Amino acid sequence: MSDPVNFVANWLKTVFTNWGVSPTWTTIIISIIGVVVLAGVALVIDIFLVWVERKVVARFQDRLGPNRLGPFGLFQPIADVIKLLLKEDITPDKADKFLFNLAPVLALGMAIALWAVVPLAPTVIGSDLNVGVLYIVAIGSISTLGIIIAGWASNNKFALVGAFRMVAQMISYEIPMVISLLIPVILAGSMGINSIVKSQPVWYIVLAPVAALIFLISSQAELGRAPFDISEAESEIVAGFHIEYTGMKFGLFYAGELLHALTIGGFFSCFFLGGWRGWGAETYPILGIVYFFIKAFFMYWVIMWIKYTFPRIRIDQMLNLNWKFLTPLALAALIMTALLDKIFQNASSVVYIIVMLGGNLVLLYIAYLVTGIYARVERKKVASPEDNRVNFPIKSGANIVETQSSERVQA
Amino acid sequence: MTGLQILFLIIAAITLGGALMVVTTRNLIHAALWLILCLFGIAVLFVLLDAGFFAVAQVVIYIGAIAILMIFAIMLTRKVAKDSGSQTNSTWPIAGIVAIVFFGGLVFLFQNWQPIHTLPPTLPQGYNSIEQLGMALVSPDGFLIPFEVASILLLTALIGALVIAWGKNK
Amino acid sequence: MIPLSWYLIFAAALFCIGLFGVLARKNAIAIFMGIELMLNSVNINLIAFWRYLSPNFIAGQVFTVIVFAVAASEVAVGLALIISIYRRRSTIVAEDINLLKF
Amino acid sequence: MQTDWLYIGIMLVVAPTFAILALIIPRILAPHKPSKLKSETYECGIQTVGDTWVQFKAQYYNFALIFLIFDVEIVFLFPWAIAYRQLPLFGVIEGILFILILVAGLIYAWKKGLLEWS
Numbered sequence: 001m002s003d004p005v006n007f008v009a010n011w012l013k014t015v016f017t018n019w020g021v022s023p024t025w026t027t028i029i030i031s032i033i034g035v036v037v038l039a040g041v042a043l044v045i046d047i048f049l050v051w052v053e054r055k056v057v058a059r060f061q062d063r064l065g066p067n068r069l070g071p072f073g074l075f076q077p078i079a080d081v082i083k084l085l086l087k088e089d090i091t092p093d094k095a096d097k098f099l100f101n102l103a104p105v106l107a108l109g110m111a112i113a114l115w116a117v118v119p120l121a122p123t124v125i126g127s128d129l130n131v132g133v134l135y136i137v138a139i140g141s142i143s144t145l146g147i148i149i150a151g152w153a154s155n156n157k158f159a160l161v162g163a164f165r166m167v168a169q170m171i172s173y174e175i176p177m178v179i180s181l182l183i184p185v186i187l188a189g190s191m192g193i194n195s196i197v198k199s200q201p202v203w204y205i206v207l208a209p210v211a212a213l214i215f216l217i218s219s220q221a222e223l224g225r226a227p228f229d230i231s232e233a234e235s236e237i238v239a240g241f242h243i244e245y246t247g248m249k250f251g252l253f254y255a256g257e258l259l260h261a262l263t264i265g266g267f268f269s270c271f272f273l274g275g276w277r278g279w280g281a282e283t284y285p286i287l288g289i290v291y292f293f294i295k296a297f298f299m300y301w302v303i304m305w306i307k308y309t310f311p312r313i314r315i316d317q318m319l320n321l322n323w324k325f326l327t328p329l330a331l332a333a334l335i336m337t338a339l340l341d342k343i344f345q346n347a348s349s350v351v352y353i354i355v356m357l358g359g360n361l362v363l364l365y366i367a368y369l370v371t372g373i374y375a376r377v378e379r380k381k382v383a384s385p386e387d388n389r390v391n392f393p394i395k396s397g398a399n400i401v402e403t404q405s406s407e408r409v410q411a
Numbered sequence: 412m413t414g415l416q417i418l419f420l421i422i423a424a425i426t427l428g429g430a431l432m433v434v435t436t437r438n439l440i441h442a443a444l445w446l447i448l449c450l451f452g453i454a455v456l457f458v459l460l461d462a463g464f465f466a467v468a469q470v471v472i473y474i475g476a477i478a479i480l481m482i483f484a485i486m487l488t489r490k491v492a493k494d495s496g497s498q499t500n501s502t503w504p505i506a507g508i509v510a511i512v513f514f515g516g517l518v519f520l521f522q523n524w525q526p527i528h529t530l531p532p533t534l535p536q537g538y539n540s541i542e543q544l545g546m547a548l549v550s551p552d553g554f555l556i557p558f559e560v561a562s563i564l565l566l567t568a569l570i571g572a573l574v575i576a577w578g579k580n581k
Numbered sequence: 582m583i584p585l586s587w588y589l590i591f592a593a594a595l596f597c598i599g600l601f602g603v604l605a606r607k608n609a610i611a612i613f614m615g616i617e618l619m620l621n622s623v624n625i626n627l628i629a630f631w632r633y634l635s636p637n638f639i640a641g642q643v644f645t646v647i648v649f650a651v652a653a654s655e656v657a658v659g660l661a662l663i664i665s666i667y668r669r670r671s672t673i674v675a676e677d678i679n680l681l682k683f
Numbered sequence: 684m685q686t687d688w689l690y691i692g693i694m695l696v697v698a699p700t701f702a703i704l705a706l707i708i709p710r711i712l713a714p715h716k717p718s719k720l721k722s723e724t725y726e727c728g729i730q731t732v733g734d735t736w737v738q739f740k741a742q743y744y745n746f747a748l749i750f751l752i753f754d755v756e757i758v759f760l761f762p763w764a765i766a767y768r769q770l771p772l773f774g775v776i777e778g779i780l781f782i783l784i785l786v787a788g789l790i791y792a793w794k795k796g797l798l799e800w801s
Contacts, residue, residue, distance in 0.1 A: 109699035116694040127690035134467040141475025189768040316800035434602030476751040506604030514597040545766025549774040562784040568654030569788040572661035653755040
């Protein structure tokens, strides 16, 4: 009974075979059952995430959060869902009706679809695709498209501006994210996510901390969460691309964002924290599921921590951070990892780990120095007497954040 | 008729329908979205052809980048996109005839070619075509020169596009 | 099993629809969409030939990758040209761009 | 191989179906009283002026362009990364050369000030 999921699957297989169902159809039916169960579990977790999010943000802000409905307010999200289901659904007259409805479906659907390749345990994985990493990127592209559709179909100025900002941000941050994903692929020699997890006796966060950091930052931007939430800056464009959405349609966007955040946490744990790996996970796959979710929720907590700690950054700062800092750093890390790994691949594992870790730390230190010099030059430019105070760089359509804090974000 | 064949026919019908909508729809944004549907159908066909890498690459490059670039370009030139008049040339019937004749000619040529009725050979066990592709791309006996030239091509395209679009203003 | 001919006919049909788009559409961006369809039909052919005729010889896949790069470059430069024309002439209707016509 | 994709295909059908279900249930349960005022375009309470023609900032296009080129580059690099274990040092350096050539494009855009948001 160490592996209940496969036990049930095999039992179903024998049942169907005894009924005289052909092997092909057996596979198809079991796949459908597997998909429905996985998607259902993802949705239930998603509802639960509403509670987690509200509770954690309350704690960060020294509040209590939902605490009336059920123990620790645990039934609050259920009440939320019932409320959303009973709310009137308004479609604006000028909206493109079909596309307007398609966008939230894509938002939640793609967040669920990502779970198809997440290895929950050594033997519990929807589909051990040999192009798993690129599959994640591809699904990310489709969600980007969903946002453009949402912004355009709403036929609303705020929605369109919000969608453009969001898309510019998502496509920009996709570059460092994918480059940082190339590093685990190189180290594991495979794009299959399960094989990447399997090849991590030493967690990749030790071998490639720079890639882990870049992945964390850029996926935060990919999610459009604070500090990268200029796309829904309440003070200027009200709510961004989902301004016209009401009731359950908005609920789908919200649920999609929360589930996507947890999924990013799960992928981070797969790529850099050893996924389901842990004591006894090989023999008792059920333990692997527990380890995986502990790591995924830890990373989800980190993502929330970042979200509720940093102020929103301006759009020019957002783009600068991406193109002038993260992308070059990611490329440098990729080149360094490829070279070091090739040169030291026959060295003993202790030497190998020290070299990789050392290389990454040296790279981080160089990046720190270069950014410091760059920041000093920029500060001098801003503080030079001829344009002192008059041309204080308040960019159009961006909210005002102090230059000081922005430099801290960039550094 | 096997299940795979039915699947192929459904996908092919959706893709060709999407392609027809691309070339006939008035609203350019809609045309771009139909194009995306069509490209997605082609990605599914790549899966049927055992080229999973190209399926995801198709989605990443065509849908994730090229289609979005097109939508941005449509947005930039929106005064035209709103143009409610006819979206086709006056010579469109000729174009239609040319296309149909071309299609007929291609199908006629296929008939005289023997290997067209081959069925796919089974791939060897454990054959990793992505790995083979990666090896071929950087081995000097393989496609090293095209690989590096592709890089230079992309670089030239980037610089050229930036210069063409914004050259004078900076 | 799907015979090779199905893929070839499908690709031919897609190519001709793209050709029609290129010849018939007014808007330059729509013409680009037609070109994309044609390039994609070529890709299907390349992959189908690789799979059916020479699965052990990887050239078909390499060509497809190169076509991806060419398509991306072509879209980048082409759309930049269109935007450049739009900024100068405020039109992207292919018929109206006739400075070089004689 | 094909069974892996079968699962993905079913997932890509089922996942949106779940979302569509979530949209259909309110149709049955929720009240539906449309009014002209309610279905107007929202603009902070004031009347909407003109149509949705917003000034599209040309910079967005720039970034999409750079993104496109780098995206293609990354797709080229994935087969290289998978074959990485089998490659000699020479092959690895080929891949790095490929990256460096494209970095030149990034540096060009940076130097020309095309990465600035103005």
